[in-house]
Amino acid sequence: MTRPHVPAHHTSVRLRARAHPARRRPAGPWLVGIAAGVVAAAAAFLVPAVPTPVQPLSAPAPLAPAPVDDRLPECVDVVAALGPRAQLAQRLMVGVDAADPAAAAETVHASQVGGVFLPGNATALLQDQSLRALQAGARIPVTVAVDDEGGRVQRIDELDGDLPSAREMSGLTPDEVRALAAERGRQLAARGVTMDIAPVVDLGGQGANEVIGDRSFGTDPDDVTRYALAFAQGLQDAGVEPVVKHFPGHGRADGDSHAGRVTTPPLDELRAADLRPYADLVGPGAPLTEGPRPAAVMVGHLDVPGLTDDLPSSLTPAVYALLRDEYGFDGVVYTDDLGAMKAVTGEYELPEAVLTALAAGSDVALWSSGGDPAPILDALEPALADGTLDATEHTAAVTRVLRAKSACG
Structure with missing residues (x-):
């Protein structure tokens, strides 16, 4: 049966085509000059185009830590x-x-984008080793992301089974949550997914079906930190990169940023509660910054008194400065969806939103609405040439992105 189309963005609501009552789900010859040695080194990381059978996932062997490959080319050269x-x-x-x-x-193949996001209900790209063919067309490995949180926000539940919501998982022990996430990570990795845009570290307190609601592990920052850590480490155990979201905190905002601009409590209140998980999880020396798959952070589209002014947080330089300077995060930073959330799309065309986000300090601009990336690149190239995009910060961002997917070392 053909399933209903769901708008594609990763924190929206989705329809689940099941036998039981429906639930909602989120729709949330240009590469030249590469030295022969760099091409050869990068080619070693491409996934082969020849399909191989997916191994059973029911009783996987424990994964050994990924070996350190000292043969990676230097990032500065790449x-x-x-x-x-x-x-x-x-x-x-x-x-x-x-x-x-x-x-x-x-x-x-045509755009050589650094990452793709798989929204909506469809799963053909997650079957029959289809992602191997996608990777085979890339000169540098592609980050393949889904937002598989559990509960209302899942991508492989109809292929590999249901995952409880964060609120349900908070009734388990952290060790049990880590084991669940590790199994889910192995299922994702077997299908070719390299990144899960989860867990949510927003504080809850809303009704279960509100924008954050049961996607949150709880209302206490220590509980949220403990369970988000377990979930993220489970993904890391399976070799999948976690992404904590939505900085600086969507849980207590006065609305849904999918529907329009929303306002959070003032920054001082966020520091006392909502921002504490970030300090504990991804600050200097924090557990999710270690190992071969360190966590990334996603910045939401929020108005924060005392921090933002006329722009949502994803487009505000002070927000990225807060994350980098005060909270000490040195990993990859993503925007929330720039192409399907009215907090941004209600005021900005996509090329302008992408340029503004990257200039503000995001490493990667994400949009789920798809389309040809060429017009976006056409807008970004002159901005880099004329200094609208700072050259030094741009190089640092590209370096972080490449290092995160082991394209250089």
């Missing part, structure tokens, strides 16, 4: 060998139609 457009493409994560593997692979 970045320098990329042209400006190729560098900028690494800073984009574009939504692709998971029902059309051939079109998704062509998007990657």
Whole structure:
């Protein structure tokens, strides 16, 4: 049976085509000049195009820590060998139609974007090793992301089974949550997914079906930290990169940023509660910053008194400065969806939103609405050339993105 189309963005609501009552789910020859040695080193990381059978997932063997590969090319050499457009493409994560593997692979081949996001209900791209063909068209490995949180926000539940919501998982022990997440991570990795945009570290307190609601582990910052840590470490155990969200805190906002601009409590209140998980999870020396798959952070579209002014947080330089300078995070920073959330789309066209976010300090701009990335790159190239995008900060961002996916070391 053909399932109903659901708008594609990763924190919206979704329809689940099941036998039981429906629930809602989220719709949330340009690379030149690469030295021969860098091409050869990068090619070693491409996933082979030849399909191989997926192994059973019911009783996987424990994963050994990934070995450190001292043969990785130096990041400075890889970045320098990329042209400006190729560098900028690494800073984009574009939504692709998971029902059309051939079109998704062509998007990657034509644009060489650094990441793709799989929204909606379709799963064809997650079956039959289709993501191998997508990776085969990339000169640098592609980050393949889903938002598989559990509960209302899942992507592989109809393939690999249901995952409880964060609120339900908070009734388990952290060790049990870590084991659940590790099993889910192994299922994702077996299908070719490299990143799970989860867990939510927003504080709860809303009704279960509100925008954050049962996606939160609780109202106490220590509880949220403990359970989010367990979930994220489970993903890391399976070799999948977690992303904590939505900085600086959507849980106590006065509305849904999918529907329009929303306001959080003042910054001082966020520091006392909502921001504490970030300090404990991804600050200097924090547990999720270690190992071969350190966590990334996603910045939401929020108005924060005392921090933002006329722009939502995803477009505000002071927000990225807060995350980098006060909270000491040195990993990769993503925007929330710039193409399907009215807190941004109600005021900005996509090329302007992407440029503003990258200039503000985001490493990667994400949009789930898909389409040809070429017009975005066309807008970004002159901005990099004229200094609208700071060259030093741009190089640092590209370096973080490449290092996170082991394209350089």
